[in-house]
Amino acid sequence: MFSIERTTLTEYLIDQRRRHPDATGEFNALLLQVAQACKAISRAVAHGALAGVLGNLDSSNVQGETQKKLDVLADEIFLRATHWGGDLAGMVSEENEAPIALPPGHERGKYLLVFDPLDGSSNIDVNVSVGSIFSVLRAPTPGCDAASADFLQPGCRQVAAGYAIYGPSTMLVLTVGDGVAGFTLDPIVGDFFLTHPEIRIPAATREFAINASNARFWEAPVRRYVDECLAGRSGPRGEDFNMRWIASLVAETHRILMRGGVFLYPRDRKDPSKAGRLRLLYECNPIGMLIEQAGGRASTGSGAVLAVQPETLHQRIGFVFGSPEEVERIERYHTEPDAGTDAELPLFHSRSLFLQH
Ligand SMILES: O=P(O)(O)OC[C@H]1O[C@](O)(COP(=O)(O)O)[C@@H](O)[C@@H]1O
Ligand SMILES: [Mg+2]
Numbered sequence: 001m002f003s004i005e006r007t008t009l010t011e012y013l014i015d016q017r018r019r020h021p022d023a024t025g026e027f028n029a030l031l032l033q034v035a036q037a038c039k040a041i042s043r044a045v046a047h048g049a050l051a052g053v054l055g056n057l058d059s060s061n062v063q064g065e066t067q068k069k070l071d072v073l074a075d076e077i078f079l080r081a082t083h084w085g086g087d088l089a090g091m092v093s094e095e096n097e098a099p100i101a102l103p104p105g106h107e108r109g110k111y112l113l114v115f116d117p118l119d120g121s122s123n124i125d126v127n128v129s130v131g132s133i134f135s136v137l138r139a140p141t142p143g144c145d146a147a148s149a150d151f152l153q154p155g156c157r158q159v160a161a162g163y164a165i166y167g168p169s170t171m172l173v174l175t176v177g178d179g180v181a182g183f184t185l186d187p188i189v190g191d192f193f194l195t196h197p198e199i200r201i202p203a204a205t206r207e208f209a210i211n212a213s214n215a216r217f218w219e220a221p222v223r224r225y226v227d228e229c230l231a232g233r234s235g236p237r238g239e240d241f242n243m244r245w246i247a248s249l250v251a252e253t254h255r256i257l258m259r260g261g262v263f264l265y266p267r268d269r270k271d272p273s274k275a276g277r278l279r280l281l282y283e284c285n286p287i288g289m290l291i292e293q294a295g296g297r298a299s300t301g302s303g304a305v306l307a308v309q310p311e312t313l314h315q316r317i318g319f320v321f322g323s324p325e326e327v328e329r330i331e332r333y334h335t336e337p338d339a340g341t342d343a344e345l346p347l348f349h350s351r352s353l354f355l356q357h
């Protein structure tokens with residue numbers, strides 16, 4: 001159904017800007033360039049095999065992961081859509097080891113853009129939802145080329161964050177620090193329209209997401225949490241839990257923003273050289289800002305992820321996020337290993353006595 005009363009992304013951003021009298025428009029211009037990149041990636045994803053974009057390349061990225069054709073194409077689309085605008089002092093991408101140099105002789109702006117051009121790459125060839133994730137920081141030295149160290153800012157300093165999900169419909173979900181809003185791409189009109197204003201995560205949930213193939217590497221607090229969920233009504237939680245795993249951080253985030261839930265990709269013992277699977281700067285921080293802006297909680301497992309001081313551009317970290325009651329419980333299991341047991345035992349016993357299983 002078409003209505004001329006629909007709010008476009010541009011109108012939404014102009015409205016946000018009215019509240020900031022000092023705004024120059026550079027910020028909105030940058031976000032619109034990012035949206036433009038997401039539209040182009042959405043088109044490539046939707047055409048799939050018809051556009052010859054599926055499959056692997058021979059190359060690997062800085063993480064040693066084999067690059068997919070779409071990883072590299074999405075990266076190029078992001079660069080081309082954003083680096084001429086004059087709003088940026090530098091960019092960091094999952095696919096590039098060092099910060100990306102802006103075109104020579106071109107104006108340098110006051111923002112830094114950090115992005116994962118294509119998230120959930122393992123899903124491309126099986127036609128399951130993938131996405132793009134981005135984060136905007138202030139450049140410490142506006143007007144100059146940014147150095148690596150300029151990007152090493154804790155997530156609480158982000159001025160905007162968001163993702164695009166390329167699913168049955170393409171959506172852009174965005175925060176500029178004043179709640180979270182979701183926009184759906186009308187592929188005929190070619191514009192994003194506000195369809196999900198003021199997204200809020202339910203405080204409680206009975207749904208968790210974790211890659212259980214790593215169970216033998218989990219640390220005790222994570223094992224305890226999952227065991228209690230799996231024990232269901234007859235266990236200490238006294239309730240049945242559902243489980244999901246899409247292997248696409250954007251898609252897991254979107255589900256949790258829409259209906260609640262908790263996601264865990266915790267630090268584990270699989271590879272002692274890696275402190276987790278997901279990358280702090282362009283996965284955990286932007287998703288963390290969205291989750292917290294929607295009333296959820298984003299954690300390393302033992303503390304707020306947005307408070308972590310990054311040490312390297314491609315640093316990995318444990319990540320737990322979603323409905324705040326569950327994330328706080330997981331944090332308690334990490335910081336006070338005996339927490340909950342005493343308080344829950346009587347409850348468990350009374351449930352066992354009075355509930356029928
Ligand atoms: O394959 P695993 O171990 O389940 O990991 C899945 C995770 O890896 C990722 O795909 C990593 O992202 P990239 O595809 O951008 O490398 C996340 O989206 C997802 O949460
Ligand atoms: Mg990713």
Ligand SMILES: [Mg+2]
Nearest residue numbers: 094116118119
């Ligand atoms: Mg990626």
